[in-house]
Amino acid sequence: MTYSQHSEERPTIAADIADQVAAYGITRVPVDYFHVGEFRYSNPEDAIAEARRQRPTEVERTSIGRPQ
Structure with a gap:
């Protein structure tokens, strides 16, 4: 499974991973x-x-x- 697209300034993450990040209250920082x-x-x-x-x-x- 690929988690990010490295060509972007802020790489995207897969939807299922993003849901888990939000559910656990994990913050994302550059x-x-x-x-x-x-x-x-x-x-x-x-x-x-x-x-x-x-x-x-x-x-x-x-x-x-x-x-x-």
Whole structure:
């Protein structure tokens, strides 16, 4: 069973699932995810840290191995 259509800003959910969500008083909130390679983060600072680990900036590359 497919629960959402990911091409929309707010994905739709199947009618039977929506009925259960309403019946139990479950609230729905939007969530931003930040994807870095195969990883997904809800915190942008964590995503930036992973991106830096995967691909250091030019400044970081030139200072690697040099005494500070």
